[in-house]
Amino acid sequence: xxxxxxxxxxxxxxxxxxxxxxxxxxxxxxxxxxxxxxxxxxxxxxxxxxxxxxxxxxxxxxxxxxxxxxxxxxxxxxxxxxxxxxxxxxxxxxxxxxxxxxxxxxxxxxxxxxxxxxxxxxxxxxxxxxxxxxxxxxxxxxxxxxxxxxxxxxxxxxxxxxxxxxxxxxxxxxxxxxxxxxxxxxxxxxxxxxxxxxxxxxxxxxxxxxxxxxxxxxxxxxxxxxxxxxxxxxxxxxxxxxxxxxxxxxxxxxxxxxxxxxxxxxxxxxxxxxxxxxxxxxxxxxxxxxxxxxxxxxxxxxxxxxxxxxxxxxxxxxxxxxxxxxxxxxxxxxxxxxxxxxxxxxxxxxxxxxxxxxxxxxxxxxxxx
Amino acid sequence: xxxxxxxxxxxxxxxxxxxxxxxxxxxxxxxxxxxxxxxxxxxxxxxxxxxxxxxxxxxxxxxxxxxxxxxxxxxxxxxxxxxxxxxxxxxxxxxxxxxxxxxxxxxxxxxxxxxxxxxxxxxxxxxxxxxxxxxxxxxxxxxxxxxxxxxxxxxxxxxxxxxxxxxxxxxxxxxxxxxxxxxxxxxxxxxxxxxxxxx
Ligand SMILES: [Zn+2]
Numbered sequence: 055x056x057x058x059x060x061x062x063x064x065x066x067x068x069x070x071x072x073x074x075x076x077x078x079x080x081x082x083x084x085x086x087x088x089x090x091x092x093x094x095x096x097x098x099x100x101x102x103x104x105x106x107x108x109x110x111x112x113x114x115x116x117x118x119x120x121x122x123x124x125x126x127x128x129x130x131x132x133x134x135x136x137x138x139x140x141x142x143x144x145x146x147x148x149x150x151x152x153x154x155x156x157x158x159x160x161x162x163x164x165x166x167x168x169x170x171x172x173x174x175x176x177x178x179x180x181x182x183x184x185x186x187x188x189x190x191x192x193x194x195x196x197x198x199x200x201x202x203x204x205x206x207x208x209x210x211x212x213x214x215x216x217x218x219x220x221x222x223x224x225x226x227x228x229x230x231x232x233x234x235x236x237x238x239x240x241x242x243x244x245x246x247x248x249x250x251x252x253x254x255x256x257x258x259x260x261x262x263x264x265x266x267x268x269x270x271x272x273x274x275x276x277x278x279x280x281x282x283x284x285x286x287x288x289x290x291x292x293x294x295x296x297x298x299x300x301x302x303x304x305x306x307x308x309x310x311x312x313x314x315x316x317x318x319x320x321x322x323x324x325x326x327x328x329x330x331x332x333x334x335x336x337x338x339x340x341x342x343x344x345x346x347x348x349x350x351x352x353x354x355x356x357x358x359x360x361x362x363x364x365x366x367x368x369x370x371x372x373x374x375x376x377x378x379x380x381x382x383x384x385x386x387x388x389x390x391x392x393x394x395x396x397x398x399x400x401x402x403x404x405x406x407x408x409x410x411x412x413x414x415x416x417x418x419x420x421x422x423x
Numbered sequence: 424x425x426x427x428x429x430x431x432x433x434x435x436x437x438x439x440x441x442x443x444x445x446x447x448x449x450x451x452x453x454x455x456x457x458x459x460x461x462x463x464x465x466x467x468x469x470x471x472x473x474x475x476x477x478x479x480x481x482x483x484x485x486x487x488x489x490x491x492x493x494x495x496x497x498x499x500x501x502x503x504x505x506x507x508x509x510x511x512x513x514x515x516x517x518x519x520x521x522x523x524x525x526x527x528x529x530x531x532x533x534x535x536x537x538x539x540x541x542x543x544x545x546x547x548x549x550x551x552x553x554x555x556x557x558x559x560x561x562x563x564x565x566x567x568x569x570x571x572x573x574x575x576x577x578x579x580x581x582x583x584x585x586x587x588x589x590x591x592x593x594x595x596x597x598x599x600x601x602x603x604x605x606x607x608x609x610x611x612x613x614x615x616x617x618x619x620x621x622x
Contacts (some may be wrong), residue, residue, distance in 0.1 A: 221570045228536035240541060243534065243577035247570060 060365035060393040061136050061177060063103065069129040070122040072098040073418035082411040085389055088398045090415030096398040099415070100181065100369045102130040103396065106144045107179040107367075109160060109170055117148075117156055126150050134177050136364055144177065175207045178366035180355035182348060182373055189350055190335060190343040194324035201259050201325060204354050208361040212258050219251035223316055231314035238307070245303050248319055249296040255320040256294035262357065263288040263325065269353035270346075277345045277384055283330050284346060291322035344376055348385065355392065368395040374403060430456065482553070484529035484546050486511045494518075494527060501525045506563040506593075507550065507579065509533045509572070517565060525563075528553065533571040534578060542578060550579075554586065565593040 068077040073095050088096045097113070104112055111120065121128040131145040143163050148156040160167040167173055188196050205212040226244040229236045263286050274284040292302040299318075306317045327334040327346055334346055352368065359365035368389065374382045374397070382403055389395045402412065414421040426434065430452055437448035455463055479485065480492035487493070494500060494514075504525030508514045514527050530545045554562070564579055566572035580590050 218570060222574075225536050225570060225574070229541075232536065236541075239578070239581060242581060243574035246577055247573055 060359070061134050061367065062394050063132055063177075063367060064135050064141070065133040066099070066102065067129070067131040068102055069127075069131075070125040071102060071120060071128045071130055072122060074098065075122065075418060077418075077420065079413070079420060081394075083394045084411065085386070086394065086396045086411045086413065087402065088396060088413050088415055089400070089402055090398075091400060094415045095418045096415045097371055098418075100371050100396060100398060103132070103179065103367065103369055104181050105130055105146050106132050107173075107177050109146060109158070109173055112181060112183060118150070118154065121148055121150060121156065132177075142176075144173075171210060171213055174213070175362055178207060178355075178358045178362050178364065179369055180351050180358060180366055181369040181371070182351040183371040184373070184376065186347040186351060187343055189347050190327060190338070194322075197325040198321070198323055200350065200354070201262060204358060205258055205262055207358060208262075209258065211254060215251045215254035219248065219255060219320065222247045222251060223319070223321060227315045230310050230316065235311045241307065245300055246296075248303070248316070249299040252292065252299050252320050253294055253296055256290050256292075256323070259290070259320070259323065260288055260294070265357045265360070266350070266353045269356045270349045273349040273352050273388060274345055276388055277349060277381055278342065279380065279384060282342075284334065284349065285328045285331075287326040287328055289324045289326055290320070291324075292318045292320075341378070341381070345381065348373060352388065352392075365393045368392050370395065370397040372398050372400075374399045379403075479529075483527045484531060484549070485514055485527060499524070502557060503560045504563065505554075505557070505559045505561070506565050508565050509567070509575070513565065513567075523563075525559075525561075530566075530575070533566060533569075534575045535571045545575075547579070547582070551582075554583070554588070559588055561589045561591060563591050563593050 062083045063081055066077070066079045066081060068074040070076075088099055090096045101111055101113055104110070105120075111117070127147060127149045129145060129147040131143065133141050133143050135141045143161075145161040145164075146158065147161075148158050151157045160170075160173055162172075162176065189200055202212075202216060206216065222244055226241070226248065229240065229244065267286050270286060271284055275282065292299050303316075303318050310317050329338050329342060329346075334342065338346070351370075355366040355368045370389075373385070377385060386403070389397070425431070433452045433455070434445075434448045437443055437451050438445060443451070455466075476488055477486055478488070480487040480495055481490050482495045483492060485492040485494060489496075501524050504523075505528055506514075506517060506523055506525055507528045507530060508517060509530050509532055511529055514529055517523050517527075528546070528550050530547065530550070532540050532545055534540060534542060534545070562579075562583065564576040566575050576592055580592070583590055
């Protein structure tokens with residue numbers, strides 16, 4: 055992880071974003087600590103960065119609240135640079151529209167981006183929030199989404215195939231619910247299209263799980279300071295080759311019609327986590343679950359960075375408070391291996407590395423100590 | 424602002440048209456108000472005519488002002504190649520290329536369970552009948568590369584696979600995947616918000 059082409063955020067500017075009136079911040083590489091009490095605006099800074107990477111917020115609040123109360127527009131702008139490369143400027147801005155919603159615009163180097171897909175992968179970043187515990191404890195859906203989002207960022211073909219798969223699935227499910235029940239020739243065009251899209255999705259998921267594996271095992275070991283072996287076991291619900299997929303589908307046509315939904319395909323896959331061969335979800339401790347969720351996110355950053363050959367920013371929201379002192383300390387050591395990391399916290403850990411940028415966040419402004 | 428009743432009614436009718444908002448509707452209404460009587464009468468008459476004088480071609484389903492449409496009446500067209508399109512608008516798109524000299528068959532839509540459209544709702548049986556009597560040598564399936572266009576093409580190619588003519592596929596419009604503009608918002612929205620199970 056020490057190639058020369060790593061992306062770094064050099065500067066962040068906010069205007070009337072959340073509780074920030076105006077902010078201009080020059081940022082160092084390495085570990086950047088955003089320290090502050092709750093509700094001061096630490097997480098809003100991560101949110102601003104994440105919006106530049108995905109155009110979406112990760113916080114569950116109304117979009118209209120992105121614009122500071124009483125203001126008509128908000129802006130987030132950032133300057134990124136790859137080592138030895140040209141600076142790139144990304145901007146997302148919002149203007150209040152007549153219907154109470156927001157109109158959003160995304161600009162790259164001052165020029166509007168036509169498609170949202172063009173933004174994905176522009177500035178690779180991985181985000182950890184305390185809610186990511188659900189990656190381990192929740193349903194397979196969350197783990198599929200984890201893989202899908204990672205793959206969409208690194209592969210436009212994956213994004214196109216996933217979109218198509220979703221459209222075919224909705225049509226096919228509607229047909230399965232229809233009475234009188236659909237005939238096999240009516241189902242066939244949808245079966246074939248599912249098989250085609252699945253033939254792109256499943257092998258790529260297999261591939262990316264393979265890439266994640268090494269990093270996950272390594273990071274989990276270092277984080278938990280143990281010899282425990284954390285393994286990823288991707289379990290496709292159907293074979294990826296079109297022939298195998300179609301026969302798996304045909305075997306369940308009758309059941310599908312009685313249930314009124316598609317029972318086979320990538321939308322039913324799971325990513326199982328095994329700790330020393332046993333289900334982590336079932337047998338792991340809360341601490342092991344936390345470490346595994348963090349390991350998944352940090353592995354995501356590594357894989358994304360390697361695929362796009364320019365590293366990935368790591369955003370960690372409030373991850374120290376839930377870790378014991380030892381794990382927290384070891385996490386900081388692991389983070390030293392990343393080019394740039396943004397970490398929010400309420401308190402500065404006692405044994406903190408010297409080379410670190412500490413920013414104090416107080417009521418929508420930043421104080422450097 | 425209150426408009427005199429006839430003017431207000433016109434503005435409201437105009438606003439039902441696609442792409443016409445309140446401002447445009449008002450502009451068009453005032454334009455018509457100041458236009459010569461003859462021009463307004465001609466417009467009104469042509470509006471009535473498209474509903475009373477137009478019908479679909481009894482052979483291919485194209486819009487027509489007679490039993491057979493202009494394409495089917497044209498003796499220079501090659502009856503050995505038949506191009507299947509979803510709508511008259513798609514037919515016109517193919518015509519604009521000036522590359523195709525055969526005849527058409529207009530399905531009247533695409534298979535889409537979500538819209539309640541299956542093979543029975545489309546002009547598929549008339550197509551099968553036509554193929555029996557006209558026995559062309561090639562059938563070109565020219566539906567959009569959307570999932571519905573693809574499903575329709577796949578359905579037809581299966582249905583007609585045992586026949587003696589060649590079935591070829593020509594995707595109209597944008598290449599596969601380029602309907603992303605709209606769709607990736609949907610997918611991403613679901614992926615990010617994660618509130619709906621895909622099943
Ligand atoms: Zn005709």
